[in-house]
Amino acid sequence: MSQFNELVRNGLWANNPALVQLLGLCPLLAVTSSVVNALGLGLATLLVLMGSNMSVSLIRHHVTSNVRLPAFVMIIAAFVTCADLLMQAYTFELHQILGIFIPLIVTNCAILGRADAFASRNPILPSATDGLMMGLGFAGVLVVLGSLRELFGQGTLFADMDLLLGPVAAGWQITVFPNYEFLFLILPPGAFFATGLLIALKNVIDDRLERRRRLRQADQPRESRRVRVTGTIR
Amino acid sequence: MTAPTQPPKRPMGRAILRSALSLGLFAIVTAGVVAGTRTLTFDRIADNRQASQYRVLKEVLPEALRDVPIEALLDNAVMLPASEAMGQHQPFRGWRVKRGDNAALLMPVVATGGYNGDIHLLVGVDQDGRVSGVRVTRHQETPGLGDKIERRKSDWITDFNGRSLEDPAPEGWEVTKDGGEFDAFTGATITPRAVVRAVKRSLEYVEAEGDSLFQADQEDQP
Numbered sequence: 138m139s140q141f142n143e144l145v146r147n148g149l150w151a152n153n154p155a156l157v158q159l160l161g162l163c164p165l166l167a168v169t170s171s172v173v174n175a176l177g178l179g180l181a182t183l184l185v186l187m188g189s190n191m192s193v194s195l196i197r198h199h200v201t202s203n204v205r206l207p208a209f210v211m212i213i214a215a216f217v218t219c220a221d222l223l224m225q226a227y228t229f230e231l232h233q234i235l236g237i238f239i240p241l242i243v244t245n246c247a248i249l250g251r252a253d254a255f256a257s258r259n260p261i262l263p264s265a266t267d268g269l270m271m272g273l274g275f276a277g278v279l280v281v282l283g284s285l286r287e288l289f290g291q292g293t294l295f296a297d298m299d300l301l302l303g304p305v306a307a308g309w310q311i312t313v314f315p316n317y318e319f320l321f322l323i324l325p326p327g328a329f330f331a332t333g334l335l336i337a338l339k340n341v342i343d344d345r346l347e348r349r350r351r352l353r354q355a356d357q358p359r360e361s362r363r364v365r366v367t368g369t370i371r
Numbered sequence: 372m373t374a375p376t377q378p379p380k381r382p383m384g385r386a387i388l389r390s391a392l393s394l395g396l397f398a399i400v401t402a403g404v405v406a407g408t409r410t411l412t413f414d415r416i417a418d419n420r421q422a423s424q425y426r427v428l429k430e431v432l433p434e435a436l437r438d439v440p441i442e443a444l445l446d447n448a449v450m451l452p453a454s455e456a457m458g459q460h461q462p463f464r465g466w467r468v469k470r471g472d473n474a475a476l477l478m479p480v481v482a483t484g485g486y487n488g489d490i491h492l493l494v495g496v497d498q499d500g501r502v503s504g505v506r507v508t509r510h511q512e513t514p515g516l517g518d519k520i521e522r523r524k525s526d527w528i529t530d531f532n533g534r535s536l537e538d539p540a541p542e543g544w545e546v547t548k549d550g551g552e553f554d555a556f557t558g559a560t561i562t563p564r565a566v567v568r569a570v571k572r573s574l575e576y577v578e579a580e581g582d583s584l585f586q587a588d589q590e591d592q593p
Binding site: 196215225 | 412
């Protein structure tokens with residue numbers, strides 16, 4: 138069980154593909170101008186990552202190490218092409234917006250990275266979990282960035298969600314600041330800026346946690362000395 | 372080149388063969404999966420494409436023709452002569468709709484000189500040489516600024532409805548900043564300028580090619 142906890146922690150936080158490994162930054166910066174775009178690409182990436190991790194894990198004993206990379210690339214390319222076709226079939230409008238970034242999931246190093254570093258060495262269940270968690274970690278950062286940029290860039294949240302989720306979501310748009318626009322955040326430089334802030338925020342939180350842990354440890358020697366005392370008495 | 376250090380030939384060849392075979396097998400399986408997905412989604416994607424094309428086509432039709440059914444519209448595709456001014460270097464596909472006294476010609480037009488590459492438009496012109504509608508079908512203009520040419524972002528593009536080469540006069544076919552009659556939006560002049568000029572060029576094209584476009588009958592159907 139602890140292995141799964143470790144995978145969850147790694148994917149979502151400690152080894153987050155976007156904030157720590159800094160992988161897949163090109164689509165990350167390009168499509169996070171709104172929540173719907175971010176969520177669409179995030180979900181597509183998540184599915185591809187899970188699918189490729191599971192397949193790579195399944196075939197890990199049947200591929201010799203010198204042809205493993207082309208084999209992985211083929212698997213990933215197949216999943217991406219399928220995701221691309223499925224999005225064209227079921228979320229056509231969103232596909233029109235995300236355009237080239239769906240096929241470009243192939244080049245997201247996070248996917249080949251997980252295939253080679255994890256899935257090719259682990260059984261299917263941990264590999265699927267790793268794919269799911271890394272995918273969620275990536276999609277999570279995309280959505281947070283998308284929300285930040287949409288909110289402070291054009292003053293709304295969840296605009297055009299119906300493109301992804303169907304007519305149910307048509308009324309989800311929340312206009313927080315009417316008639317507001319801060320172009321910088323919508324443009325690519327704003328994406329760099331917001332990503333930087335997120336990374337900084339993560340580091341601050343990590344520092345805080347680390348300091349608290351140290352404090353707790355600093356308290357411990359007294360106890361442990363007592364333990365040692367009881368030990369020597371024996 | 373020294374013989375002793377070379378690995379025995381046989382296993383090497385076998386390893387290559389094994390790798391090649393397994394890669395080949397992967398290629399077949401993955402290609403099969405892709406082909407399967409394609410077959411499953413093919414009709415739906417074609418429908419989506421057609422519906423989205425139809426939706427835009429319908430928006431640029433004159434009021435009187437707006438209820439023309441989808442088949443009648445798409446079946447009336449015609450090949451139009453190439454026109455450098457409209458960014459079409461080859462003869463290109465347009466749509467001609469006719470019913471009673473009303474007729475309209477719908478043309479894809481490429482507006483060059485956008486802020487960020489070409490802007491693809493669909494322009495509808497009626498039999499009197501008036502614009503019946505303009506829509507942007509594809510562009511890469513700056514989000515938040517230039518993308519106000521999209522109908523769902525602002526109604527700027529509807530300003531062309533009913534315009535012709537007499538209304539405004541040719542020198543008025545510019546954005547206000549260049550002394551014309553069409554508003555530019557704050558922060559973006561280049562994008563609306565490109566669109567205004569492209570619409571003007573489409574009207575000139577219809578005027579030049581004139582009645583042949585409207586009167587040519589069914590013989591050039593694909």
